[in-house]
Structures are given as C-alpha cells and as structure tokens.
Amino acid sequence: MTEAEYSNKELYKISKRVFTESIFHSQQQAAGSNKAKFLERVGKKRESIGTQSIIMKILVAFYIVVFTAMPVLSFLQINIVSGIPLVEETWNLFVGGFSVSGYLLLQPIILVLFSITFTWGFLSKEPYTWISTLPYSRKDVSKISFFTFLRGIDVQMIVLFLALPIGTIIGINLPKGMGIGLAENFLMIGVCLIVNIANTVFNLSLTILLGRKMAKVMEDQEENNRMANFIRIGSMLIYLIFTMLASFAIQMAITKLPLLYDPANQFISTQSADIVNKVLSFIPFPFAGGYLLTSIVIGVTKVPLLVVIGSTVGTVLQIGLAILVFRKALQTLQDITLIESKTKKSRTRKKTTPIEVRVFKPTRAYMKRDLALITRELQMITYMLMPIMIPITTALAYALDMYLGKTGIPAMVLYIMSFAIFSTFFIIIGITSIETGGETITSSLPINIRDQIKAKMPFLFSTVPLMVLVAILLQFKQAHFMDVLLMTVVQLPAIFIIGMSGLFLKILLFGKFKYKYVIEEVKTKYKEIKIISILVIMLALAVGFIFTMMVGWWLALVLEGICLILLLIIFNVMFPKKSDNWMTT
Amino acid sequence: MVNNIVEVSNVVKTFGDVRAVDGLSFVVKPGEIFGLLGPNGAGKTTTVKLILGLLELDAGDITVFDLLPSTDEMAIKQRIGYVSEEPLIYKSMTPKELFDFTSSIRRLNPEDTTAKLQRYLESLEAEQYYDKLIATLSRGNKQKMQVIAALLHEPKLLIMDEPLTGLDAKSAKVVKEILELHAENGGSVIFSTHILEVAEDVCDRICIINEGKAVATGTMDELSKLADKAGADLEEIFLKLTQQDESVNRIISNLRKLTNNGGNR
Ligand SMILES: Nc1ncnc2c1ncn2[C@@H]1O[C@H](COP(=O)(O)OP(=O)(O)OP(=O)(O)O)[C@@H](O)[C@H]1O
Ligand SMILES: [Mg+2]
Numbered sequence A: 001m002t003e004a005e006y007s008n009k010e011l012y013k014i015s016k017r018v019f020t021e022s023i024f025h026s027q028q029q030a031a032g033s034n035k036a037k038f039l040e041r042v043g044k045k046r047e048s049i050g051t052q053s054i055i056m057k058i059l060v061a062f063y064i065v066v067f068t069a070m071p072v073l074s075f076l077q078i079n080i081v082s083g084i085p086l087v088e089e090t091w092n093l094f095v096g097g098f099s100v101s102g103y104l105l106l107q108p109i110i111l112v113l114f115s116i117t118f119t120w121g122f123l124s125k126e127p128y129t130w131i132s133t134l135p136y137s138r139k140d141v142s143k144i145s146f147f148t149f150l151r152g153i154d155v156q157m158i159v160l161f162l163a164l165p166i167g168t169i170i171g172i173n174l175p176k177g178m179g180i181g182l183a184e185n186f187l188m189i190g191v192c193l194i195v196n197i198a199n200t201v202f203n204l205s206l207t208i209l210l211g212r213k214m215a216k217v218m219e220d221q222e223e224n225n226r227m228a229n230f231i232r233i234g235s236m237l238i239y240l241i242f243t244m245l246a247s248f249a250i251q252m253a254i255t256k257l258p259l260l261y262d263p264a265n266q267f268i269s270t271q272s273a274d275i276v277n278k279v280l281s282f283i284p285f286p287f288a289g290g291y292l293l294t295s296i297v298i299g300v301t302k303v304p305l306l307v308v309i310g311s312t313v314g315t316v317l318q319i320g321l322a323i324l325v326f327r328k329a330l331q332t333l334q335d336i337t338l339i340e341s342k343t344k345k346s347r348t349r350k351k352t353t354p355i356e357v358r359v360f361k362p363t364r365a366y367m368k369r370d371l372a373l374i375t376r377e378l379q380m381i382t383y384m385l386m387p388i389m390i391p392i393t394t395a396l397a398y399a400l401d402m403y404l405g406k407t408g409i410p411a412m413v414l415y416i417m418s419f420a421i422f423s424t425f426f427i428i429i430g431i432t433s434i435e436t437g438g439e440t441i442t443s444s445l446p447i448n449i450r451d452q453i454k455a456k457m458p459f460l461f462s463t464v465p466l467m468v469l470v471a472i473l474l475q476f477k478q479a480h481f482m483d484v485l486l487m488t489v490v491q492l493p494a495i496f497i498i499g500m501s502g503l504f505l506k507i508l509l510f511g512k513f514k515y516k517y518v519i520e521e522v523k524t525k526y527k528e529i530k531i532i533s534i535l536v537i538m539l540a541l542a543v544g545f546i547f548t549m550m551v552g553w554w555l556a557l558v559l560e561g562i563c564l565i566l567l568l569i570i571f572n573v574m575f576p577k578k579s580d581n582w583m584t585t
Numbered sequence B: 001m002v003n004n005i006v007e008v009s010n011v012v013k014t015f016g017d018v019r020a021v022d023g024l025s026f027v028v029k030p031g032e033i034f035g036l037l038g039p040n041g042a043g044k045t046t047t048v049k050l051i052l053g054l055l056e057l058d059a060g061d062i063t064v065f066d067l068l069p070s071t072d073e074m075a076i077k078q079r080i081g082y083v084s085e086e087p088l089i090y091k092s093m094t095p096k097e098l099f100d101f102t103s104s105i106r107r108l109n110p111e112d113t114t115a116k117l118q119r120y121l122e123s124l125e126a127e128q129y130y131d132k133l134i135a136t137l138s139r140g141n142k143q144k145m146q147v148i149a150a151l152l153h154e155p156k157l158l159i160m161d162e163p164l165t166g167l168d169a170k171s172a173k174v175v176k177e178i179l180e181l182h183a184e185n186g187g188s189v190i191f192s193t194h195i196l197e198v199a200e201d202v203c204d205r206i207c208i209i210n211e212g213k214a215v216a217t218g219t220m221d222e223l224s225k226l227a228d229k230a231g232a233d234l235e236e237i238f239l240k241l242t243q244q245d246e247s248v249n250r251i252i253s254n255l256r257k258l259t260n261n262g263g264n265r
Helices: A008-044 A048-067 A069-081 A089-119 A126-133 A138-173 A182-219 A225-260 A270-280 A284-298 A305-336 A342-347 A362-375 A378-399 A408-437 A439-443 A449-460 A463-473 A481-510 A527-551 A553-574 B044-052 B073-078 B095-105 B110-123 B139-151 B169-184 B196-202 B220-226 B234-241 B245-264
Strands: B006-015 B018-028 B033-037 B059-064 B080-083 B157-161 B188-193 B205-210 B213-218
Touching (some): A008 A048, A008 A126, A048 A138, A069 A089, A069 A138, A089 A225, A182 A305, A284 A305, A378 A463, A408 A481, A408 A527, A449 A481, A527 A553, B033 B196, B044 B059, B044 B157, B073 B080, B095 B110, B139 B169, B157 B169, B169 B196
Parallel strands (some): B033 B188, B157 B188
C-alpha cells in the first residue's frame, strides 16, 4: 500500500470518536420515536452520551465480581471440609465442579445480556460509514472497528481476566492462613489464567457475533420493525429480570452453597455423582474449566484420574473453540466496515397491504394508538414493565425474612403499595408524554379529552393491580398469607384512586388552558417541582390509606367509596361531556 | 353576502418579550387560496396556531366560521384540515395506523374514506409506504402522509404551513392541483410560505407579514401597485415591503467579496 500507514496508537485515538458516535447512535435508536426529546436532552448536556456506557460498564463489572463469590466460596469450603475425615471427595468435586462451571457459564450470560443492548451500537455500520470515506486504508478501518469495540468492553474485560485468579487466591489461601505453598499458588494462578483467557475470549467473541446479529436487525428496521421492537422489549425485560435474579442468585450462593458441602445434604448417590463428574469434565464449555480448577483445589491425587485427564482435554478443546470463535468474530468486525450497496434487501418479498381505512369508536382509536406508541418505544416499554418489579422485589423481601411475625404485615403491605404507587406514577408520566410526540396531528383533530383519558385507563390499571396480586399469590406458603391477601385486596381500589388523582394532578399542573384541559404538557415551567409534588402527594395518599386500614378495613372501604365518588365528580367537572353538535355539519 | 371563513383582527401574541404577532388583521373568503408570506420568524406559524386554537390570544379577535377558536374548538377543528410546518406525525406508527386513527377520531365513513385514501395515495405515488413506519419515511413522504391526513375529511378550510417543503416537483404540482381544486369547489385555503415564487404561483390573495405585522394585503396586482413599482416582479416587492432590500444588497456584496478573496488565493 502506498498510503501512509497509521500507527495503532493513532488509530486507537481515532476510535474514541467512533466510540462516542456509536453510543450516540444506539441510544438514538433505542429512543425510537422519542428521538426528538433525546436529542434535546443531549443538546443540553453533551456529557450525558457517555454516562450510560460508563454505568453499563460498572454494572457488568460489579456483577462479575459479585458472582466470583461462587467459586471463591466453593474453594473456601473445600479447604475447610477437606480436613474432616468423613468427607467424600466425589461429592466435593461434584458441588465444586458445578459451582465453578456455573460461574463460567454466567460470565457470557452477563456479558451478552448486558453488553448487547449497548454494544450493538459499535457493531452496526452507521458509525463507520463516515470514517470509511476518509483516507484510511481498509485495514485501518477494521482496526478502528476493533479498537472501538475494545473501548466498549475494556473495563468488563479486565475484570473478567482478573476476578477469578484473584478470587481463587483468596479462596485457597484464606482458610489455611498463608501457609500454602508458593508452587501450589503458581499452579493455581496459571490454570486460572488459562481457563479464564480461553473463556473470556470465547465470551467476547460470542458477544460480537450476537451483537452483530442484533445490529443487523436494527439496521433493517424498515423491513423488520416487528423484530426490532421485539428486541427492544426483550432487552428491557431481560434487564429488569436479570437484575432481580442476580440478587437472588447471590443470596442463594452465599447462604446455600456452603451447606451443600455438608455430606448430610448430599442429594444423589456417590456413584452417580462420580459418573456425572467423569462425563461432564470432558465437555469443554463450561464444565472442563470448572472441574479442572476444582480438581486442583481438592488435590490432583485425590480425584479420579479420568476427571483430571478429561478436564485437561476439555480445557484444550475450549482453547481451540475460543480461537475458532475469535476468528469468526474478527471477520465480523471487518465486515462491518464494508460499505455495501443495499441490494440484498430486495430478497424480502413485496407484500402489499390493501389500502383500507378502518374506523373505530374514538376511545378505541386512542387505545390502539397508545398501544402502538407504547410498544414501539423503549422508554414507554420500560415504564409499562415497571410493575414487574413488584412481585420480584416482594419475593426478595420475603426471602430476606424482612417481615416476620404479625407486626410485619402492615409493613409488607406498605412495601407492596409503595412499589405499586411508584409504578403507577411512572406509567402516568409515560402515557401522558405520548401526547407530545404527535403534537400537531392530534392538535388539529377534534379531540375529546374525555375519550382520551378513558383510553388510558387500561394502561394505567392493568399491569399494576395484576402484579400486586401476583406478588401476593407468590407468597401462598407463608403463614400470614391470608392476612396479607385480604389487606392488599382492600388496598386495590386505593391504587385506582391514587393513580387517578396523580393523572388529574398531572393534567391540572401541566395542561390547563383558559377554557379547557389538554393532556400534553403545555405549561412546562417548574417542571421538576411539579413532578416531584405529584409523586409526594400520591405517596402521602397511600400512607393515609394504609393508616386507615390499620384502624379497620371497613373504614378503609368507606373512605375509598367516598374518594371514588369525589373522583367521579372531579372527572366530570374537569372533562365535561361535550355535545356532539359538530357532527351534524 | 357570504360570510368570511376566517376573520383575524388586531391579534397580538407574545412569547416572553418576543412579539410574534403584533396587531395582525386579515380575512379569508370562501373559495380563495390565501397566502401568508413572510421571512423566517415573521409570525406565520404562530398566526396559524392561533387560528386553530392551539395557542391562546393575548389581544384581538379571531373567528373561524363565525366561531371562536377558544371555545368552539371541536366544531372548528372538524371543519379544518391542518398540515403543520414540521411533519410531526407519530413516527412509530405506520401511515395505515395514522389514517385509521384520524378517521376514527373524526368519525368518518370507512367506505368513502377508503376510496379517497386510495385516490390520494395513488396520485401522490405513496402507496408503497402505506405500511411502513413513519419514522423510516423520507421527509417528503412524511409530508405527503400529513397532507393526505388533512384532506380525508373534506374540510371546508385547509390550513397549510409550508406544505410543499420536501416534496419533489411532481408531488408539489399534485398538491397545488389539489389545493386549486379545493378552492374551485368553494373551499378555502390558508397557505403559509416564505418562498415568493410559491406564493405567487399558488395564492389568490397574499398577506405579507413582517415581524408580526401585516405589511400589505391584496392580490398580486394590488401588491405591485402598492410597492410603487408596477410591473416589477414580486421578489422586489417582497423585499421592499419587508424592508429587506437594502440589507439583502449588503449581504450579497459581502458574499461576493468573500468568494472573490477565496478565488484570489
Ligand atoms: N413557543 C415559542 N416560544 C418562544 N418564542 C416563540 C415560540 N414560537 C414562536 N416564537 C417566536 O415567535 C416568532 C415568530 O415565529 P413563527 O414560528 O411564527 O415564525 P414563522 O413566520 O413561521 O417563521 P418560519 O418561516 O421560519 O417558519 C419568532 O421570533 C419565534 O422565535
Ligand atoms: Mg413557520
């Protein structure tokens, strides 16, 4: 090549620009039709582009570190119990092998699940198209793409490399004081590093391959908008659920794992455990690494030879596998920077939708529109999915034995209620902000705000009460289940009342014209103060209701009845039934 | 005597200390295409929004079909078709969903509307975008969808804020044709633009606005007389009326200097 070659250092510097561009690109895509709002926010605060990626990095690093507790605890335990003569090595190998393999398996899951939602930005063509038009050679551009990806996962990668070796040193040295041999330590660290490097390379390559798949779907949004929406919804769900599950898993690992080493808790026969050990140790990912490490911790002489051989062969295979996937990933990274004409697209058949207007009742039409807008926007989806947190966190609260005994019941109900109120609040913010996106088209329509509000009811009051009930029903085994159930059912109308009050307040504070109310935010002065006061009022109402319920549930019901009547009156005053006289023209 | 469709008299609208509309008056008669012509920031969009009742008046009066936008909003909107300046229709909907939505809100007859929609989509060559996400459409195609959405209920008054922006020559011609047909059938159009040729080409009467004030109102001939330059083209009139002619000359000569300097290097 005749053109001046750039040094890797220079290219790495350039990749910073591409990196920022990619994050911007993916966030913009995720914003969906909220793009305008997103751009406005970024316009005001440029730094906010990077913040999200930093948070993501820290989050992933955090999870990896926390999960390292699994093998570390395992090694600690093996070292502690191995002094006891009664202890069965086969069983130790079984539990140890599984817990370390489990950790190795969790690594790519964390990495893929968390990184993919934002790394696909680096893996779509968009950020590279411009760079490709500048005087860089093809090779340089591929390198830039590699560096860009590296920038996206640098922290995670370092943590992945280091967490297990460091954890292992702690795990094997702590119980014996520092009395363990240097050679043993070196062997351990060496094996850890090998297993870990193979694993990390494998995981990162997997992330690249899957991320690219996702980016392709997002690029072809026009053809595949269903799929893109599905990915948006899916990634959001994963995000929420995984956060919760992770907390559970850590709980389990810390409380239950050490107990498993107790021979009294052995749940399969030693013979079966032995067979399982021998078979699994040959499977490269994730078991070989897990069994190899566990074998070394227990002592190579104390475990069956077949397991040692098996796990060594498996680990070599794993290295080979990692190299293979890595090559494929590199190729993928190179392909990204190729600017190709979009001829391939024409393969999708032209299915023409017959042109036909369907007319619905206004309330139904609003509902259909709201549904379309909600399901196609990441932010809206997040709001609508908030209530999922209710059962998950409630279950967690139970698991942590936070509320024991009869005195704990009101606290439990308060806990559930406050989550319900929070979710309702977010849904209110979400469904009212829909109206600004299409400002002009709705504003020119003869809109009846009454219909508009009615259409929003199902969104406001479907997921929250449902999830509250799920949260309660999940606890059916608890001693005070009936009490909590009764109290919560009595509280359900209160959720409705508080939700409606929040909605009305929002409209009152943000959408008051001289002669009418609108759902759009037209009075945006003191926005933050208004929003916060809405939330505070909603929470205050919730506390009030729970307080009356503690006095007596009949009192709560009477109060709720009065409030409902009041709400109905307010509804009719604020949003009067308009005569349909305009229809006669 | 036929009543005026729109009457705007001495209207004032301020945003903070900006007087966006400052004592504006004009009337729109049945069967005419009325142009609001003015430079950027003149107050055209604000005026249009006031007529629709999307903004509240500070002073003055507006009647539309002899009704007040502030109180008879519903009745007015049912008879107006509005194309906004920015194609700010829901981007995460498809045109199909959009048309279903607007037709439902306006309670139109599905059969008639389907026939109309087919005709409009065909004449604007936009059928293939009927089922695509609006976000993925080009600016011009978004604009077409917005124009169609404003036409389906056969409004008596069309309010179009720069409707031709982004349209290709052919589609622009079709939209102009639609507007003329609409006026011939007795409907009225308020047509806002900052482009002289467009106003000259499309409008029957023009109100030239500058800094929220009506500088001159009338037909092309009347405006020419007003400008004291009979026979001159509208560009000169427009620049003169909005008192931009001198500044334009200055800007042009500055530009010349710049490009000359560049050429010398
Ligand atoms: N919501 C608002 N808040 C503050 N100022 C506004 C607002 N809307 C319009 N203005 C101001 O009012 C003036 C008139 O704006 P308007 O949008 O009516 O101009 P226009 O004639 O439509 O211009 P253009 O040709 O660029 O569309 C401008 O100075 C603008 O900055
Ligand atoms: Mg304008």
